[in-house]
Structures are given as structure tokens and as C-alpha cells.
Amino acid sequence: MIRTLKLKMALTNEQKASLLRTMESYTRAFEIAAQWGYQNRNANKFAVHHGVYHTIRQEVPDLPAALVLTAKDQACEALKVARLKKAPHRRTYAAMRYMRREASVHISKGTVSLASVDGRIKTTCYFPRDFNRYMLWEVRASNIMYERKRKEFYIGVMVKKEAPPREEGDILGIDRGINKVAVCSNNVFFDSKRINSVRGRYAKNRAELQAKGTRSAKRRLKEMSGREKRFVACESHRITKEIANMNYSVFALEDLSHIARQRWVTKGLKVKLQQWPYNQFEEFLSYKAEEGGKQVVFIDPTCTSQQCSRCGHIDRGNRVRGWFRCLKCNHQLDADLNASRNIARFGKIEMGRLHANQPNATDDEEGCSGAQEYSESSCKPLQM
């Protein structure tokens, strides 16, 4: 399992200036390597190294040797992406890659020590309390990022831990709705009263501020959108944490990724789907499940709400608003609960299919190269 933790670094103006100069030298090293590789039609890391190492050392003598290497590696990767058809360029203040030794991060102490053109920079980071669970994870590489607008530096620390062995056990079906955030097939309901009331308040304030249209109103709108996003993320964290800790080894969810294109989805539902970040819920649940040796499986959402979870009879008339009553066997229950039981059943079928197709399925994360790991979508939830 690999996660990237994005942390803000507490730096003095002097340290910031050093890091900016380091970025400039790093970019220069990148450009030299990229040019050489392009002119010599070669993106091989060893060949480029022999071709440019001394030139770079002469050109930017203060850049630590290890950063010369990562700048050159990044140039080679960019050359490969461009298929040597053009010399890749790099924004002067784009992210720099640091290997483990050049950016020593102590999660338990909250300290970071970075190599720079002016020697080692020692500083502290703000660690959200939630990151305590990464204390014993192995720190791999880091990315140093600069946000020009805020004039702040961030460090993206890649941490790694072996995934615990997967448990064998029961499947929990989860139906995600509008009026209820989630309904689980074990009769646990997560209603969205609190979320809807808070979001309703935000919507009202937003409308008032938009009507005003002044500059300060615009600024407040922006601040508010940040707060609302954090509130929603926090609620998603709370709910997915509770679900992931339930005594099930597989969580079945409807695959809602193409739902907006489905014919049976009404316009109103589409609008509502856009308002609630379902993908965030999926991401949070997936990584929490993975850390506990569990997994998430996705199923086809067609018919989950119209089918009877007891006899399997499918009929639109089975469902009347929030209540389900089977026209064939007269089975009655909450409509979302009925859906969640169907989802659990389909999840079981899907799991059987997965097992049949990949008898020796392994974790494919090991195969990723460093460059790809940073773009993993699983990293996003941590960048709150």
C-alpha cells in the first residue's frame, strides 16, 4: 500500500529563498539532461547520466548530487513520454523529486530535513492528527511543491506498508442515496439530515453573497466553498471509517461512474448526484478497507432498486417512493435497505467472478514506477 501525505512546511523566508534557488538549479539540470537526450535520441537513464553529469555539475555546482540524479531521471521519463519527438520543458518552480536520504522525514517527530543549494534545511511540518496511523509506515520518496499564489512550500511524502493479508468473510452491501448517505445490508442507516441541513445553510449564504456581488462577498464565497468542502470530506471520513470497521471483509457498492449517461436516470437525480461526492466516498472507503485487509467491489447498478431481494422479481411497481413492496411475494421493507441487500448479493456474484478470472491475483502496486505513484488517485483524499 502506498499513500502520499501532503504537508505544509513551516519555513523562514530565508529557507524559502534557498528552496526557490534549488528549484531553479534543478530545472537547469533537467533542461540540460532533456536537451542532451533529445539531441542524442536517447532516454536511457544510464546513457544520459554519462552524457551530462559533468556538464550539470559544472553548470549548477551547488545542486546536491542526488538532486542532479533525480532531475536527470525526471528528464528521461519526460523524454520517454514525448517519445523523443521534442525536448521536454519544465516549469521553473515545478515539483522536485527527493529520494529518501535527501528529504528525511520523521513522521513521529513532525520534522523534515531537506537538501538544498545552501546545505541542509531543517524544519517542521503540520501533521493532521489523522496521520498518526502512518507513523510506522516506511518513508520512501518525497516531492517538494511550491504554491506561487500563497508563497508556501509543501512536501508530498510517499509512505509504504505491506498490505495485510486479505480476510475471507461476509459481504456488506451499501446503497448510497440522496436522503440517506448510505444504507447497509446489515440494517445500519446513515441519514443525511445533518449533512443536508449544514449544506442547506451554505447554499442559503451562498445565494445571499452571490446577490451582493461585491469584492468582499466574492472573497467570502471562496472561503465558504473551502469550508463546505472540508465539512463534506470530514463527514465522508467519519461514515466510511465506521463502515470499514464493521465486521465484513468485502464491501459492495454500485458502480456509479457512468451513471450520468444511463437512460433510466432522471434529470433531478443527475443534479443530486453531482452535489454529493460519491467518488470521494468510494476512495475513502477503498483505502480504509485496504488498510484493514478488506476490499471494495463494484457492481452494475441496473435494477438494484426494482428487484425484490427475497424472490428476485423485477418490477418498477415494486417500489413506491421510499418503500418497497414486492408485487409477487409481498415482501416489504425500506426501499434503500432492499437495494443494499441486492447489492450485497450481486457483490457476492462479482467476487466469485473475480476469483474465477484471477486465481493468483496479486497486489499490482509493486510494479508502479515512482513517477506514477504520485498521480495515484488514492492519494487525493489525504490532501485535505
Ligand SMILES: [Zn+2]
Ligand atoms: Zn419478492
